[in-house]
Amino acid sequence: MSSTKDGIMIILSSPSGAGKTTLVKLLAKTKNYQISISHTTRKPRENEIKGKDYFFTNKKDFKNLINKEKFLEYAKVFNNFYGTTLKPVQDNLNKGKNVIFDIDWQGAQQIKNKKLKYKLITFFVLPPSKEVLFNRLSNRDMKDKVIVEERMKQFKKDVLHWQNYDYVVINDVLENCFKEICALIDSEVNKTKNGYNLKFIENHVKKLLV
């Protein structure tokens, strides 16, 4: 059983470019949540800081961590490995700190399946439209059109996982999306009703898949 003193786990997943990483950083800063720092075999981007954005590692070291069963979850995403080590997560939760995860649908599913004793709330972040997503991805990886195309193709597949999450939120205006996530977390923690509109989300997903 989870103790009331334990922290809670909050997962944010999304198709690439929906703005989830910004939301995670905002939640961490404003709400004092601990961000779970993942290991990855992907090369660092220019603006990324080792040990803050990711623990950048090679395939051999990553496989070692797998063999030693250090991961709470891990997955292959866009040809690279990404994983969350269990110990720092558990340490924070046991100290009463809330932990926020920026991970893909495979990792979210694995954590759900583990049925840990801590409360878990999962969010799937969607863009307002495919056009907005394309623009966001193009701005981020301007130099690499191939990556943008690859991620747009992946988008349609990733969207299909929305049903496995507790809540789907649309990141149009960042501030509004952030407030919605905070309100939903509060309603879960305080066991109060919220205005979550599943029908609206179903329609939005339909539009994205056209």
Ligand code: 5GP
């Ligand atoms: P990026 O390379 O753009 O930083 O991340 C690519 C994808 O990998 C994103 O959807 C991100 O959420 C996901 N990701 C990052 N860290 C992890 C992790 O530890 N586990 C899993 N399963 N996915 C992760």
